[in-house]
Amino acid sequence: MWFYPSTMLRSADMSYVTLNVPDDEAGIAIQKVATKFRKLHMIDISLDDDETVQRAKRTKLKMADLTMMERKLDEFESLMAKYDIEMTVEADEDFDPIGVAPGQNRNLAEEMKQWFRGKSNCDERDLNGNINAIKRLEIQINELDEKIEVLEFAKGFPSLYEKKTGGAGYQTELADVESGEKKTSSADREGYKVIWGTIPTHMKSGFKRTLARVSRFNAVPYFSGDEIRLLDKGGSNELISKVPFYVVTVGKYISSAFTERLAQYMNIVTVEVPSSKLRVSEALEKYRKDRSDMMLVLKTSKAALRKTLRKFASSETKEGQTFCPIKLWQSALRQEKAILDATLKIRWQRNFVEMAGWVPSDDVGTLIQIVNSELSGRSNVSVRSAPGPNKGDHGEISSPPTYFPTNSFTEQFQSIVDTYGIATYKEINPGLFTIVTFPFLFGVMYGDIGHGGFMALMGGYLVANGAKHEEMIRKGKLGELLSGMHEARYVLFFMGLFGFYCGSIYNDLFSVPLSIFSTRWDNKGYWQGSPGGGDDQYPYGVDPSWYGTTNQLQFMNSLKMKLSVILGVTQMTFGIALGALNHIYEGDYLGLIFEWVPRMLFMCCTFGYMIGIIIYKWCVNWENRNVAPPSLIQTMIKMFLAPGIVEEENELYDGQAEVQLYLILIAIASVPIMLFAKPLIKHFCCHGGRGGGRNSNDGYGEFGVHGGATELKSVVTSTNEKTGLVGNSSSNTNRGYGSLDDDERDHKQQHGSTSSHHDDGDDDDD
Numbered sequence: 001m002w003f004y005p006s007t008m009l010r011s012a013d014m015s016y017v018t019l020n021v022p023d024d025e026a027g028i029a030i031q032k033v034a035t036k037f038r039k040l041h042m043i044d045i046s047l048d049d050d051e052t053v054q055r056a057k058r059t060k061l062k063m064a065d066l067t068m069m070e071r072k073l074d075e076f077e078s079l080m081a082k083y084d085i086e087m088t089v090e091a092d093e094d095f096d097p098i099g100v101a102p103g104q105n106r107n108l109a110e111e112m113k114q115w116f117r118g119k120s121n122c123d124e125r126d127l128n129g130n131i132n133a134i135k136r137l138e139i140q141i142n143e144l145d146e147k148i149e150v151l152e153f154a155k156g157f158p159s160l161y162e163k164k165t166g167g168a169g170y171q172t173e174l175a176d177v178e179s180g181e182k183k184t185s186s187a188d189r190e191g192y193k194v195i196w197g198t199i200p201t202h203m204k205s206g207f208k209r210t211l212a213r214v215s216r217f218n219a220v221p222y223f224s225g226d227e228i229r230l231l232d233k234g235g236s237n238e239l240i241s242k243v244p245f246y247v248v249t250v251g252k253y254i255s256s257a258f259t260e261r262l263a264q265y266m267n268i269v270t271v272e273v274p275s276s277k278l279r280v281s282e283a284l285e286k287y288r289k290d291r292s293d294m295m296l297v298l299k300t301s302k303a304a305l306r307k308t309l310r311k312f313a314s315s316e317t318k319e320g321q322t323f324c325p326i327k328l329w330q331s332a333l334r335q336e337k338a339i340l341d342a343t344l345k346i347r348w349q350r351n352f353v354e355m356a357g358w359v360p361s362d363d364v365g366t367l368i369q370i371v372n373s374e375l376s377g378r379s380n381v382s383v384r385s386a387p388g389p390n391k392g393d394h395g396e397i398s399s400p401p402t403y404f405p406t407n408s409f410t411e412q413f414q415s416i417v418d419t420y421g422i423a424t425y426k427e428i429n430p431g432l433f434t435i436v437t438f439p440f441l442f443g444v445m446y447g448d449i450g451h452g453g454f455m456a457l458m459g460g461y462l463v464a465n466g467a468k469h470e471e472m473i474r475k476g477k478l479g480e481l482l483s484g485m486h487e488a489r490y491v492l493f494f495m496g497l498f499g500f501y502c503g504s505i506y507n508d509l510f511s512v513p514l515s516i517f518s519t520r521w522d523n524k525g526y527w528q529g530s531p532g533g534g535d536d537q538y539p540y541g542v543d544p545s546w547y548g549t550t551n552q553l554q555f556m557n558s559l560k561m562k563l564s565v566i567l568g569v570t571q572m573t574f575g576i577a578l579g580a581l582n583h584i585y586e587g588d589y590l591g592l593i594f595e596w597v598p599r600m601l602f603m604c605c606t607f608g609y610m611i612g613i614i615i616y617k618w619c620v621n622w623e624n625r626n627v628a629p630p631s632l633i634q635t636m637i638k639m640f641l642a643p644g645i646v647e648e649e650n651e652l653y654d655g656q657a658e659v660q661l662y663l664i665l666i667a668i669a670s671v672p673i674m675l676f677a678k679p680l681i682k683h684f685c686c687h688g689g690r691g692g693g694r695n696s697n698d699g700y701g702e703f704g705v706h707g708g709a710t711e712l713k714s715v716v717t718s719t720n721e722k723t724g725l726v727g728n729s730s731s732n733t734n735r736g737y738g739s740l741d742d743d744e745r746d747h748k749q750q751h752g753s754t755s756s757h758h759d760d761g762d763d764d765d766d
Helices: 023-036 050-082 108-118 124-155 201-215 256-265 277-313 325-343 361-374 411-418 431-445 449-464 466-474 480-487 489-506 552-585 589-619 632-641 656-685 742-751
Strands: 014-022 041-043 192-200 219-223 228-231 239-250 352-360 380-384
Touching: 014 023, 014 361, 023 325, 023 352, 023 361, 050 108, 050 277, 050 325, 108 325, 124 192, 124 228, 124 239, 124 277, 192 201, 201 219, 201 239, 277 325, 352 361, 361 380, 411 431, 411 489, 431 489, 431 552, 449 466, 449 480, 449 489, 466 480, 480 489, 552 589, 589 632, 589 656, 632 656
Parallel strands: none
Antiparallel strands: 014 352, 014 380, 041 352, 192 239, 219 239, 228 239
16 A cells, blocks of 8 residues: 555565475474574464374474473573673674584484583583582581581580589480481480570571470570571572570470471471580581581682583684583574474475465565575475465465564564554554654653653663674673663663653653743742733743642642543544554445444544543633633533533533533444444345455464564574574564464364464454
8 A cells, every 4th residue: 555655554465485395304494494584484284193293292302302401501501600600602693613503303412412522621420520519518518507606606605504403414315307317315314405406587486486385385495696697408408597596495395206397397407515615615626627628628629610610601613713602502402492393383295394384575585595595406485375264275374474574773662562462464553653652651651851861861872882782782791681771772762852851841850840931920829920021821831830839739630630631532542543544454444434433433522522621621711701610520420420411600611511412422322333233234234244344354263373473583582593493482472473382282183173263353443
């Protein structure tokens, strides 16, 4: 259409293509097309026979193995982050020192192990050995720290183990939870018994209550005032806050079985304290010496681990180029997984496989050229007419996917629209208008000269340094926060500009008004006009005299609320107007007359009328009319509750009662027309509604797009990897096309087909 010149306004034209390649080149074909083309949206045309089901099972097992390999590489990457090992990023997308070509049915697991042992001189066994040794040393040091803290706590209470009455000074038979061994039993003796140990800080109150109930208040716990950070032996192996404690009890109220269960439940670690002060000092000296020796060993082990991790983090080619093996192998595994996932959608035939999908019509020639140059001469691409909604040779296929080409400027605005919904094929794209409306509405809500100016400066800095930040992101040197701000730099810049503009309208600088022009009010609140003696209003924005008055809040809230209502209704009306263009473009004049017209009438007769009386009330000088201005809220309520009746003192204009009565009648009449007219006409006149219209063939079927899509470049795993992948991958669902999940695929394999779900598409016009 001549009045829709840009594919940003409507989706680009899409063509349905099939690609036939030899079966031994299926993976390579997917990898090449994704790398060189990146605009093929694959659809599922696989058969439902037993051979396809078995092949799918084998493919999913391979994908599970690759997932386990990915997890191991992720563990190595987290270790590098823990020990501050910087990972070198490859120089460019074509840089491939590891020589891994996904899609060739290679055993990547074994190749990865051999590569690390050979070319990079890295042995996973050495790495695992260092990791396990460090874990053991950290656990042993943690145990020594607990003992040292408890003994230090015990030194301050000599009377507890030097008392000469009964059997005082001995330890209980509380089981050592870690070793499983019981201490020497002395429970048969009478007198005081003392239990020493550590307990998590958050368990203190529960520990007190449990001891009081079990011992009948014959066991008294005492806790140290100093908290210590120790490893949690309950399973998380994270640092938690613990406190040393001792419990003084009498007799046999606390049994051995109970103390074992209590120690396990509350994560208590008991420590044996010698019976004399001299032995406590000797034990402390011994534990500190052991801890010092273990710290030296731990330091040596960590140095060896860092040396091994540096081999995994950075390697060199014969040409002297540096790269990160971990990053490259992660990329290769993700690509291989996505290629295997794409093979589940192709049709396997004798000696050949067939792929099908949608590509932009303008890029069909590019796809043919890539296939002819990158694949063998037996491969070919053919453009076919899209199958209809019925099951055909290529399965049940819905309307083409939506494709809106975007760039670094429009991409973030388009993603904002995509979070709410994606336009169906050839519908008007709201993302084009969101470039203005979204930051403007932000400015209306958060208008402030200072805040908006600061945000605009920050956004301008990010825009000016966009190329520099892109390079830093590619090398992994830009933080997560700044990376996110870089992606949204244009949105931030525009929001700052509109926030500054609306703040100037509100005359608000960090909640302080500016007196750029002379106020029109005197200090007593009387009107004085302009300094030159005229009677003109304040030329721009809100008069600063309104700030600090007794009715400031009432005035500003009323102003901003009414502005918000006007802008909101205007935006909704604009959305309905776009719906008319969709009806006209698709030739759906039945929907235009019996859906769009009643919808617009209802909007204008209700909310549109409300905007009209708001503006009218602003334009009237009520002092000259010698009446108080009527309440608009009451006016709208009585318009519906008492149509045709308006009291004289609440009348805005002459004939208001008759106008409101007609508007109510039009709004009420438009509702049944909007809901029932088109379905009834199509039912009685068009044989069930198949007589043409904008919804005759836009349902989503088995291979349909879940909500549409806006970026065919989503077929690649990520923009900073060496190669792309055809189809939708788990790491790119935010911009990708929908695909069958496991439940849908199982249902398809069992029942042969999946029913088509039709979307009327009319709600998008709102």
